[in-house]
Amino acid sequence: xxxxxxxxxxxxxxxxxxxxxxCDPISGHTALYWYRQSLGQGPEFLxxxxxxGAADDSGLPNDxxxxxxxxxxxxxxxxxxxxxxxxxxxLCASSRDRSNSPLHFGNGTRLTVT
Amino acid sequence: AQKITQTQPGMFVQEKxxxxxxxxYDTSDPSYGLFWYKQPSSGEMxxxxxxxxxxxxxxxxxxxxxxxxxxxKSANLVISASQLGDSAMxxxxxxxxxxxxxxxxxxxxxxxxx
Numbered sequence: 001x002x003x004x005x006x007x008x009x010x011x012x013x014x015x016x017x018x019x020x021x022x023c024d025p026i027s028g029h030t031a032l033y034w035y036r037q038s039l040g041q042g043p044e045f046l047x048x049x050x051x052x053g054a055a056d057d058s059g060l061p062n063d064x065x066x067x068x069x070x071x072x073x074x075x076x077x078x079x080x081x082x083x084x085x086x087x088x089x090x091l092c093a094s095s096r097d098r099s100n101s102p103l104h105f106g107n108g109t110r111l112t113v114t
Numbered sequence: 115a116q117k118i119t120q121t122q123p124g125m126f127v128q129e130k131x132x133x134x135x136x137x138x139y140d141t142s143d144p145s146y147g148l149f150w151y152k153q154p155s156s157g158e159m160x161x162x163x164x165x166x167x168x169x170x171x172x173x174x175x176x177x178x179x180x181x182x183x184x185x186x187k188s189a190n191l192v193i194s195a196s197q198l199g200d201s202a203m204x205x206x207x208x209x210x211x212x213x214x215x216x217x218x219x220x221x222x223x224x225x226x227x228x
Contacts, residue, residue, distance in 0.1 A: 033216070042118075042205050042218035043159070056214040091159065099211055100166055102149055105159035 002026065004106035006092050012112045013082055021077040021109045025094030032075050033103060034067055035091040043091055049075060050097060082113045116141045118206050120219035127196045128227050134181070135191040135222045137206030145211035148189040150180065153203040153221070162204075165189055196226045 005024040013019050025032050030051055035043035045059035049069045057067070064082075069075040079086055089110050093103035117140040127133035139148065150162040165173045165180045173180040181190040193200055206219045 035218075040220075042220050043216075045215045045217075048214045050214075059215070089157065093159075099145070099209065100147055100164055102161040102164060103159075103207075103216055104161065105151075107156075107158050 004092055004094055004104055006090075006106035006109050008109060009107060010110045010112075012114060015082060015084060015113055017082050017113075019079050019082055019111065021079075021090050021092075021111070023075045023077070023092030023106060025073065025075070025092070026104055027073075029094035029096055029104070030072070031095045031097035031101075032069060033093045033095075034075070034077050035093065037089045037091055037108070046077070046090075079111075082111075084113045087111055087113045116143075116208060116210055116213070116215075116217045118208055118217050118219035120206055120222050122222045123220075124223045124225070126225050126227055127193075127200075129198060130195055132192060132194045133196055133224065135193070135204050135206075135224065137189045137191065137219060139187050139189060139206070139208050141208065141210050143210035143212050147209050148180070148182070149207040149209070149216065150178070150189075150191045151205045151207060151218075152200075153205060155202070159205070163191070193224075198226050198228060200224060201226045 032049040034046040037043045048056040052072045064080045067077045089108040091108045093105045095101040119138045146167045148165045152160045163175045179192045203221045205221045207216045
């Protein structure tokens with residue numbers, strides 16, 4: 001079946017601009033995660049959705065970052081007033097949300113802020 | 115607090131040999147799961163193997179096995195009969211029962227030498 005789909009695969013934007021990153025999870029997966037990965041680092045947690053609600057947004061670095069999942073499927077990560085430090089690969093993952101269920105990752109969106 | 119530590123930034127192994135990638139973890143939650151992921155240079159995160167904290171036997175999946183030593187809080191990945199396609203970054207991750215996040219280590223870069 002189809003895996004996790006993320007669009008765009010690459011995004012270049014100027015400092016101060018607004019960006020939206022989209023994630024389409026595996027059908028039937030109730031849990032959706034956003035992670036950020038900088039070069040040479042492991043994925044860093046941003047936010048977790050159970051259904052439509054953000055069950056844990058403790059990883060969002062500041063109020064410029066926001067994410068939604070209005071119908072419990074597709075999710076959008078929104079970054080306002082982008083900064084050069086936001087440049088990273090943004091990974092989306094979904095799972096069945098059972099304790100032994102692994103994350104299934106998309107291919108990521110590489111965000112570059114110039 | 116939960117933490118994953120991978121102390122080997124880079125490892126080399128001869129083709130067809132076995133290699134062990136180290137992972138130690140820290141949590142006070144008695145119920146948790148440990149996961150290993152492979153990230154080739156193309157960027158996708160591929161789930162390899164899972165070990166639950168109450169599992170009595172070490173997990174195995176094909177050429178991958180997990181050397182789980184609960185008392186030492188270690189969950190090392192063993193790859194047998196290494197292949198050139200095994201060259202990639204490998205990440206250890208943990209999820210505790212009482213939390214939502216998956217915590218990732220900083221990864222180990224494995225290079226298989228022909």
